[in-house]
Amino acid sequence: MLRGTHPQGLSATDQRIALAHEWDELVARVRRLGPQFASFLAPPRAQDLASAVSDGTGVLINIAKECHALLVTASGVTAVPLPGLSAAEVVDRTARHLTGLHRTDIAARRVHHTQQRVRVRKVSATYQAHHAAKIEMVKAQAELDGTLVPQLAWLWDTVAEPVLRAMDASTTADAEARHRIWWCPTGLLSFLPLHAAGHHDGSGRTVLDRTVSSYVPTLRALARATRSPEPESAETDKLLVVAVQEADGMPPLPQVEDELQALENVFGSDRLTVLEGPDATREAVLGQLTKHRWAHFSCHGRQDPLAPSNGGLLLTDGTLGIRELGGRSYNGDFAFLSACMTASGGLSLSDEAITMGAALHYSGFRRVVATLWSIDAATATRLTRDVFGSLTRGGLFRPQESATAVTEAVIGLRNETPERPSRWAAFTHIGP
Numbered sequence: 412m413l414r415g416t417h418p419q420g421l422s423a424t425d426q427r428i429a430l431a432h433e434w435d436e437l438v439a440r441v442r443r444l445g446p447q448f449a450s451f452l453a454p455p456r457a458q459d460l461a462s463a464v465s466d467g468t469g470v471l472i473n474i475a476k477e478c479h480a481l482l483v484t485a486s487g488v489t490a491v492p493l494p495g496l497s498a499a500e501v502v503d504r505t506a507r508h509l510t511g512l513h514r515t516d517i518a519a520r521r522v523h524h525t526q527q528r529v530r531v532r533k534v535s536a537t538y539q540a541h542h543a544a545k546i547e548m549v550k551a552q553a554e555l556d557g558t559l560v561p562q563l564a565w566l567w568d569t570v571a572e573p574v575l576r577a578m579d580a581s582t583t584a585d586a587e588a589r590h591r592i593w594w595c596p597t598g599l600l601s602f603l604p605l606h607a608a609g610h611h612d613g614s615g616r617t618v619l620d621r622t623v624s625s626y627v628p629t630l631r632a633l634a635r636a637t638r639s640p641e642p643e644s645a646e647t648d649k650l651l652v653v654a655v656q657e658a659d660g661m662p663p664l665p666q667v668e669d670e671l672q673a674l675e676n677v678f679g680s681d682r683l684t685v686l687e688g689p690d691a692t693r694e695a696v697l698g699q700l701t702k703h704r705w706a707h708f709s710c711h712g713r714q715d716p717l718a719p720s721n722g723g724l725l726l727t728d729g730t731l732g733i734r735e736l737g738g739r740s741y742n743g744d745f746a747f748l749s750a751c752m753t754a755s756g757g758l759s760l761s762d763e764a765i766t767m768g769a770a771l772h773y774s775g776f777r778r779v780v781a782t783l784w785s786i787d788a789a790t791a792t793r794l795t796r797d798v799f800g801s802l803t804r805g806g807l808f809r810p811q812e813s814a815t816a817v818t819e820a821v822i823g824l825r826n827e828t829p830e831r832p833s834r835w836a837a838f839t840h841i842g843p
Contacts, residue, residue, distance in 0.1 A: 463634035463843075467591030469627070470574055472605075474498050474598040480574050483630060484581075491577045495569035498598070504562060505599040511555040512784050515833070518544070518551040519785065523662035552833060559832040563617075566608035570600075571618050590622045591814075593633055604783055607821070607836035611829040619822050625814045625840040628769045636777040637843050648808070650678055651703035653696055654687040655710035658725035666788035666795075670709045670749060673796040677803045692728045697735065704744045705810065706776070707795070712750030712767060722767060724750055733770045741775030745810035749795055751785040768841050778813045778842040790834050794820050814840045 441451045463469070469483035478496040482489040525541035578590055594605050606624040609617025618624055627633040652674055656667040674683060684703060686695055691710070700706060711725040723732035748768060768781030780798065797820035802809050817840045824835035 463630055463637045464591075464593060465637070467593065468578060469593045469595060469630050469633070471595045471630070472570065472597060472600055474501055474600055480570065480577075482574065482577060482581075489577065489581070491573055493570060493573055495573075501599050501603075504565065505602050507558055508562060508603060511551075511558045515548075515551045515555050516785055518548040519662075522548050526662075555833045556831050559836065560611075560830065562603065563608050563832060563836065564610050566603060566605055567610060567616060567618070570605065571608040572616070575618075575621055592618075592622045592624045593627045593630070594624060595627055595630060602783070604832075604836045604839075606839060607825075607832060611825060611832070619818060619825060623814050623818050625842060627841065628772065632773060633843060636772070648705065649682050649684045649703060650674065650808075651699050651706040652683050652685045652687075653691050653706070653708045653710060653724075653726070654685060655691045655726055656688070658711045658727075659729075661711045661725060664709070664711065664788060666749070666792040667709045669788075669792040670707070670795045673792065674707060674799060677799050678808075689727050691726050693726055693731045693735065696726060696731060697739065700741055700743070701739065704742065705808065706743065706746045707749065707799075708747070709749045709791075709795075712748065712782075724748075724767065733767055736767060737770035737774050739774055741771075743771070743776035745778045745780075745813055746771050746776045747780045747795065747798065748782065749791045751782060768839070772841045776842075778810055778840065780813065780817055781839055781841060782837045783839060784833070784837045786837055787834065790824065793824065794838055797823060811843075814843075 438452055441448050442453075464483055464485060466485065469481075471481040471483065472493070473479050473481065474496070475498065478493040478498070480491040480493055482491060521544040522541070525537065525544045528537045529541050531537075575590065596603075596605060606618055606622075606626070609619065611617055615621070652671060654667045654671050655664075657663050671685065671687075684699060686692075686699060708724055713722055713725060713730065723730040723736070725731075746768075748771075750767075766781065768779045772779050794817075798813070798816045801816040801819065802812060817838060821835050821838050825832075828834055
């Protein structure tokens with residue numbers, strides 16, 4: 412803390428200048444304490460950030476009067492103009508996207524509410540209301556997909572295609588090889604699924620077909636995760652599974668039992684630590700996270716775009732919030748959040764990575780799978796089974812291959828229903 416012992420006769424401006432000098436002196440003293448403090452409160456060096464991407468590319472997208480993508484590679488930084496992108500259009504498209512998601516969530520809650528009424532009062536009126544709610548849900552889902560399909564094409568035309576064209580021009584690698592990309596969008600663009608951008612018509616003009624994509628809240632966070640040593644898998648390693656089928660005021664999650672069974676099939680029950688139902692309390696989960704390098708959450712997620720720090724995972728005794736998740740230190744390799752809106756942030760602080768996935772990544776889990784919006788039960792189970800099945804081939808769990816595994820799993824879903832991106836475009840990967 413600054414001492415603030417400056418003469419009272421100084422003007423307010425002089426006092427601020429004196430305090431600033433004192434601050435600089437204190438920071439310099441801390442940096443002289445030893446090598447581990449040499450970069451205390453210093454901005455990251457360009458070479459440190461560049462080394463984090465190794466043979467890949469970090470893509471930072473600046474939304475301003477003139478928009479650019481900054482391509483960060485081991486050899487330096489390149490600015491790519493994005494003339495087709497504008498801040499005004501990002502605002503408009505994000506608003507339409509979030510409106511569609513909100514309508515779909517309201518329709519889903521109405522289906523759940525009317526279903527509960529049918530169970531209590533089996534009369535014609537409640538059955539009709541439930542039938543009407545299901546029709547409205549189908550309509551809302553169709554409208555959402557009708558917005559997402561052109562949205563993904565626009566993201567390709569204005570952002571992804573110029574970026575990939577610049578990357579192709581600067582590399583001598585095999586043209587058929589996939590680029591390894593870490594997206595770092597800013598502002599409201601962070602709400603949109605850049606990793607799924609493209610014309611999904613079989614032409615191959617898509618990010619999914621051309622890259623293995625991840626997100627990072629900052630390149631500094633990626634550098635920290637990359638520098639951490641990769642621990643070797645051991646026979647004693649266990650996967651922590653948090654399974655909460657029913658949370659207060661929310662519809663039951665039918666996929667919880669299916670996901671637990673899928674994980675038992677690939678790991679074996681003796682390599683799982685399961686916190687299920689009443690055992691899945693906030694205290695128990697936080698305690699076990701520090702003891703496990705791998706974790707899978709199968710539960711409801713909640714996010715408030717107007718107050719993102721209030722978001723969290725719905726457990727038996729309440730919400731395990733972003734503040735609690737990010738307030739501890741972990742030594743984790745991999746966390747799979749099979750819960751809704753775990754990669755979605757806030758409107759008022761859209762440049763801040765206030766999401767459940769980012770909170771786990773910042774606090775020590777190198778790699779996190781999360782979702783940008785609500786997902787259906789069957790799709791969540793399918794992705795869980797496909798990703799973990801891919802990562803455990805040969806008997807060893809290989810989280811370092813999780814970005815590729817998620818990409819391949821999403822491509823499999825996309826190829827079945829390309830016209831329904833609401834089903835497959837929500838899944839994201841965070842980290843190296």
